[in-house]
Amino acid sequence: MTSTQTTTQTSHSTMHLLNETHEPSLKSWVVSANSVTTDFPIQNLPFAIFKQKEVNQAFRGGVAIGDQVIDLEALYEKNIFTDRVQEALKACAKDQLNDFMAMGKVAWSSLRLALSKALREGASEQKVISECLVPQTDIDYALPCRIGDYTDFYTSIHHATSVGKKFRPDNPLLPNYKWVPIGYHGRSSSIEVSGQTFKRPKGQTKAPTATEPSFGPCKRLDYELEVGIFIGKGNTLGEPISIENAEDHVFGLCIFNDWSARDIQGWEYQPLGPFLSKNFASTVSPWIVTMEALAPYRQPWTRDEQDPQPMPYLESTQNRNIGAFNIQLQALLETAQMRSQVEPAVQLSQSNFNDSYWTVAQMVAHHTVNGCNLQSGDMFGSGTQSGPTPDQAGSMLELSNAGSEPISLPNGETRTFLEDGDNVIMKGWCQKEGAARIGFGEVSAIILPAE
Amino acid sequence: MTSTQTTTQTSHSTMHLLNETHEPSLKSWVVSANSVTTDFPIQNLPFAIFKQKEVNQAFRGGVAIGDQVIDLEALYEKNIFTDRVQEALKACAKDQLNDFMAMGKVAWSSLRLALSKALREGASEQKVISECLVPQTDIDYALPCRIGDYTDFYTSIHHATSVGKKFRPDNPLLPNYKWVPIGYHGRSSSIEVSGQTFKRPKGQTKAPTATEPSFGPCKRLDYELEVGIFIGKGNTLGEPISIENAEDHVFGLCIFNDWSARDIQGWEYQPLGPFLSKNFASTVSPWIVTMEALAPYRQPWTRDEQDPQPMPYLESTQNRNIGAFNIQLQALLETAQMRSQVEPAVQLSQSNFNDSYWTVAQMVAHHTVNGCNLQSGDMFGSGTQSGPTPDQAGSMLELSNAGSEPISLPNGETRTFLEDGDNVIMKGWCQKEGAARIGFGEVSAIILPAE
Known part of the structure; x- marks a missing residue:
């Protein structure tokens, strides 16, 4: 050849x-x-x-x-x-x-x-x-680069719906969801590379029945199975990136764990969004798989006909034809007990990035449509990637139904949320007939006790 | 001497x-x-x-x-x-x-x-x-430094209450407000120094009566009169900064305009907070006044006895004694017409940073209590500083009662929100008997038409 x-x-x-x-x-x-x-x-x-x-x-x-x-x-x-x-x-x-x-x-x-x-x-x-x-x-x-700004999106409609049910039972999927690729700014300084350890965060929480909040270690510590998206070439402030050019600005993807303290989040997030519930740690896989390497695993992006179709700035033929990525995502748990007994980590869930409601190109076009500038090395999180079935849930919040249904592990342990010593391992790979299998390696991090 | x-x-x-x-x-x-x-x-x-x-x-x-x-x-x-x-x-x-x-x-x-x-x-x-x-x-x-991460707080209870009324008439001040120094992550890349110009942002908005959102230039462009807080020495991930040590980590303060697109914000902000409504531009004054220079203008910080008193991690004797800052803040408007006729800018409002519900030390202690690391050059916005009376409102949203009460300018013009060509000028200064008057200079920026 x-x-x-x-x-x-x-x-x-x-x-x-x-x-x-x-x-x-x-x-x-x-x-x-x-x-x-x-x-x-x-x-x-x-x-x-x-x-x-x-x-x-x-x-x-x-x-x-x-x-x-x-x-x-x-x-x-x-x-x-x-x-x-x-x-x-x-x-x-x-x-x-x-x-x-x-x-x-x-x-x-x-x-x-x-x-x-x-x-x-x-x-x-x-x-x-x-x-x-x-x-x-x-x-x-x-870290593969200096991450100037980190934005977390919310592109899985399955995650948004099931989490929405827990925070807003009567109003799970908000009216803007199918129009706006919802995103918010996250913390760059606390993003570290796979292999990190971090202490369970402390903070204010308030039980639904309590009259006042209390302070202490997070009791509902969770992972979020995400894809990380690295910006290659940036844009000038005031000059939006069109959806047609969006992917030219993306260097590649990684696997990303956006750790979340659900009890802190529930108390703090109104009206300006998650803050201390997220910024204590976020972990990226070391390897960035380039957009070019991912070319064989692209596939059509579709939307249900009864759903609103994207506004023109979020619509392109290429995005329809090959906007989605067939990337298998997997979350595994290795508890301290498993580690000490040299038992293998256990799969918690598997999902696929192609179930995302919004594409990478749509995230870039949306982020910049108001003139916001992206810079080389900036990172987007895709938001928790949950699939349509319960076993494809990308967080403990979903898997344990907000802590009400403990997950049984093969060694007899159970979990509703994460415990000290737990190691969450995430993997991603692409596989299909007629193409080589490629993988993302893994991202893992161990939770230490609160101080 | x-x-x-x-x-x-x-x-x-x-x-x-x-x-x-x-x-x-x-x-x-x-x-x-x-x-x-x-x-x-x-x-x-x-x-x-x-x-x-x-x-x-x-x-x-x-x-x-x-x-x-x-x-x-x-x-x-x-x-x-x-x-x-x-x-x-x-x-x-x-x-x-x-x-x-x-x-x-x-x-x-x-x-x-x-x-x-x-x-x-x-x-x-x-x-x-x-x-x-x-x-x-x-x-x-x-810019005075590389701003790694930018966090915007929401420390004016007067602003939070009056804005809350417009977004949530039945529930203006949320139950967490008096417990949690509410903050959220903002965008660093689009922060520029005084003198910038920026294009009116475009985006999705939805009128309350509309069945679907529409796309176009922002119609409710606003300023926010804020104090910017620059971090000096950072902290290690996982090691909170106590409120007693908090001010040792603060280098100084500036004046900060956190431009806001209210119509975009209203449609996008649920459930994860403001995003494109904020990240198109933010403007800082060039001069950072050091904490040491501000020493003469410190004053006691108090809280109404009927309000919940701060949790221990937000409480210290020094914070009670000298936690607040007596800094006069002023917002002025110079329209294109004023500029062409060489008329002076007009004061929109004046407020004082000592009306803030939370102090700088409390912001630092809260931001890091979960282990989040701050880095040298990181910036906090204080949130819009509105005082207790209507003429002390730090945004057009408040001054025009969400656009329902136009503001009359001396030259015959009126404003509900900002128009193309408007120059918003903000100033800050400290003045009291027995101390020299010191000032922050000014921050100004002119709005260009959307493209």
């Missing part, structure tokens, strides 16, 4: 997005990348920021391949690529990916193609790239 | 905060600083980031004195101060004040004292500092 050959198309709608880097038959000389179970085959090539454990070195960009990471700072120093690729690598050699993200699609694509070619079986670059590989078991991750 | 002499104390409660830099009788060899009307006498010494107009130079820190600015980069190069002061000046020589803000109270105070002494009549440093002065008419400002 040569660099100009095009791949077998799997559907008409994704045709213009697929190229030789997606070819399912590609194999890498990094043998672990050819395993059917790896998240990181040669068709994926996601980005992270890492350093080698116990080595005195700066954090730098890396690309995952099988069970290895390509050290992009080391690869830049090898100076084996064209100027355009070297320029992209130089931006990746820093301790934050913002500059690379700001370079835009052509730079991202050039580097992806160069790495894809150089990692293929028989590539002449094998020896020099081998010298830049580090086993993933030997590295520490940092 | 020598550097060790203490000043006349104006009240017992502020005693420990006052020092020789507050002495009202101090005069400067910068003659304009001795005017009774200047915002920037020698007792103030606020910080900004600026550059000289039409000079090819980097932005750098500056301190205002009368109608001049001390170029702190130039002053650092003069190398006339002690090591401690030079270290502070070095941090101020950058194009953002974050590093200086992170240095903490001792560094801030050392620099303030050194500048106070060097600017006094008869100071031996007069000649060398003269060489570092730039007229304020010759400079451009930038």
